[in-house]
Structures are given as C-alpha cells and as structure tokens.
C-alpha cells in the first residue's frame with residue numbers, strides 16, 4: 680500500500696550484458712521513459728503515452744488502472760511488440776522488444792477464436808503454430824480444457840458456448856502455450872458480475888498453478904476492485920497521455936477468493952487510497968470531455 684510517487688521504479692535495474700544474455704535479476708517487463716505518439720488521420724499528432732516508467736518482476740501480477748482513453752491499451756501494445764515506442768525503451772527479460780515474441784500470451788476483451796473451428800481445435804491452434812506435433816498439441820489442449828472445466832465441450836463450436844465458457848476457452852488457448860508474460864486487456868469486462876468474479880478466481884488458480892507463481896502478468900482494467908483483488912501491485916495512470924501516477928502494493932495474502940477478499944478491512948483501506956488517486960484523474964478526464972462538448 681505504499682504510494683510510489685511518480686512511479687519511478689527500479690531505475691537501478693541491471694542492463695543487458697555485453698554478450699546479449701539477459702542479466703540475472705532483470706525485471707520480466709520494463710518500460711523506461713516510453714512515449715508513443717500516433718499520427719492522426721488529419722495529419723496531426725496524438726501523444727497516447729508519455730515518459731512512462733514501469734517494471735514488472737518475474738512472476739508478478741500487476742494491474743493497470745486509469746481513466747478511459749488515457750493510454751492503457753497502448754502501453755500493453757508497446758509491451759506486446761505490436762507497436763514500437765516513439766521514445767524510450769521497452770524490455771522483456773532485459774532485452775529490447777523488437778516484435779511479437781512467442782513467450783508472450785494475450786487475452787483481450789474480444790475473444791480471439793476461429794468461429795469455424797471446434798473448441799478443441801481452437802485450443803490446439805497455438806501449439807500447432809509453434810510447431811508442436813498434432814497428437815501432442817491435442818493432448819495439451821485436452822489437458823487445459825479439463826483445467827478450465829470444459830472437458831465435455833471440446834467438440835462444440837464457439838457460438839454454442841456462453842460468454843463465460845468462451846472466456847474459459849480464451850484462457851485455455853493462452854495458457855496452453857505456457858506464456859512467461861501474460862498481457863490482459865479488460866479480459867472480463869463483457870461478462871456479467873457473477874461470471875466475472877468466477878473468472879477472476881479461475882484466472883488466479885491457473886496463474887498460481889501447481890508450482891506457485893506462474894507468468895508475469897499485466898492486467899488492464901477499469902475496475903479498481905478487480906485490480907486490487909487480483910494484483911500484487913496496482914499502477915494508477917494519469918489522465919492521457921498516460922504516465923505512471925502512483926504505484927500501490929497490495930499485501931493481501933494469497934490464495935485469494937475475489938468475493939471474500941473484497942470484504943476484508945485491508946482491502947477497503949487500499950481501495951479508499953487508490954480511489955483518491957484514480958478519482959482525481961477520472962475527474963480531469965471528465966472535465967476535459969465536458970469542455971470539448973461545450
């Protein structure tokens with residue numbers, strides 16, 4: 680719960696070694712002074728992310744919250760390698776990101792499924808693209824479908840599933856590739872409140888895994904409660920262009936159950952502090968919107 684003014688973290692992080700091997704102890708993900716300027720259709724420029732410093736430790740679960748349109752998705756896009764920063768650096772395991780990497784998994788608000796393929800075939804697709812032989816890919820896919828409670832739905836097609844079931848397919852599709860880095864952009868926001876809580880619990884179980892901490896996660900959400908319930912650390916972004924306003928540690932014990940952790944006094948205390956920080960940025964964003972309309 681320690682506010683980290685300005686969000687400048689790990690400035691003493693080790694840099695890549697001269698022979699290019701990742702330095703021991705490097706954060707899983709790091710943005711250093713990263714900015715992203717987009718060209719607008721009218722030929723102007725729009726700064727979506729400005730001078731952003733952020734470090735995610737190995738196996739750490741970091742949630743990112745900020746007002747709408749501030750630049751959260753753009754930040755994820757920089758980490759994913761889909762976009763390059765206009766200025767600054769983005770590093771994975773101490774190495775500069777130069778494109779999409781196989782160890783990075785994504786879960787977005789929209790499901791990335793092939794509608795003409797069965798559930799099993801959808802979950803097999805990732806390993807198959809990565810060169811895993813068919814029989815092994817099928818076996819792994821069946822294993823993950825079992826873990827997300829969809830063993831009996833392997834032969835269904837995506838349109839024959841509920842929203843929650845489709846989200847479980849998305850999780851299986853991602854975890855089957857055993858990602859070291861997991862980037863999640865409002866993955867549960869299209870779900871109803873109960874299913875959302877259920878999926879959050881399932882995500883924590885999958886991430887925690889049998890061997891303790893799994894992937895290093897960046898989870899973007901509008902929902903402060905969701906952020907606190909899931910994360911080790913919550914990053915509050917400023918009104919756009921996004922930069923880190925404050926970082927809060929969430930010292931709630933694990934394993935956590937989303938519905939019960941919300942009721943703990945410590946949770947409520949953290950929520951109050953974070954909302955004081957985030958609410959101010961939301962107000963700035965609203966006022967800007969209102970003055971534009973006026």
Ligand SMILES: Nc1ncnc2c1ncn2[C@@H]1O[C@H](COP(=O)(O)OP(=O)(O)OP(=O)(O)O)[C@@H](O)[C@H]1O
Pocket residue numbers: 717718719725726727745746747748749750751752753754919
């Ligand atoms: N490709 C692009 N070209 C031009 N502007 C863009 C592009 N992508 C994003 N933007 C602008 O950058 C800003 C940040 O967008 P981004 O999607 O990162 O925000 P966000 O915080 O994820 O939003 P939300 O919370 O509403 O999902 C917005 O003003 C958006 O219009």
